[in-house]
Amino acid sequence: MPTVHFNFRFFEVEEADGNKQWWFGGGTDLTPTYLDEEDVVHFHSALKHACDQHDKTYYTHFKKWCDDYFVVSHRGERRGVGGIFFDDVDSPSQEEAFAFVKSCTKAIIPAYLPIVKKHINDQHTDEEKYALDISNFLTNSEIFHL
Numbered sequence: 001m002p003t004v005h006f007n008f009r010f011f012e013v014e015e016a017d018g019n020k021q022w023w024f025g026g027g028t029d030l031t032p033t034y035l036d037e038e039d040v041v042h043f044h045s046a047l048k049h050a051c052d053q054h055d056k057t058y059y060t061h062f063k064k065w066c067d068d069y070f071v072v073s074h075r076g077e078r079r080g081v082g083g084i085f086f087d088d089v090d091s092p093s094q095e096e097a098f099a100f101v102k103s104c105t106k107a108i109i110p111a112y113l114p115i116v117k118k119h120i121n122d123q124h125t126d127e128e129k130y131a132l133d134i135s136n137f138l139t140n141s142e143i144f145h146l
Contacts, residue, residue: 001119002032002039003080004112008101022094024101025087027066028108030115031080033132039115040081046111047084050103054096062086 008026030043051058066085071078089097
């Protein structure tokens with residue numbers, strides 16, 4: 001079953017002089033167990049649609065940011081098949097930036113649920129299960145420096 005990560009957030013800080021600053025950040029990305037190009041196209045299409053409602057440049061910009069941000073440098077690879085990621089979104093206005101973030105959050109279920117339904121009953125060979133076990137062991141070993 002592919003996994004999805006998503007996290008969207010709003011920050012507001014008040015400086016000592018009373019001046020307030022705010023911004024939105026976050027993103028989402030897909031990490032499949034096994035590559036299914038149809039799933040990748042579906043997931044990215046939903047994100048592109050959400051971005052394009054607000055600015056036709058957002059998807060390309062935020063996809064690249066995601067690709068560059070979620071890199072497992074010691075393995076020389078990216079995590080999963082990407083998605084979108086952004087930080088410091090504070091324009092054109094707070095209302096419009098929030099509308100963009102809401103579009104992104106509303107895209108998650110339609111982007112991911114069909115993929116879950118498609119793979120819920122996937123069966124794997126013993127060799128595939130073993131390969132996943134080794135991969136998970138290596139990932140956890142790297143995390144805990146075993």
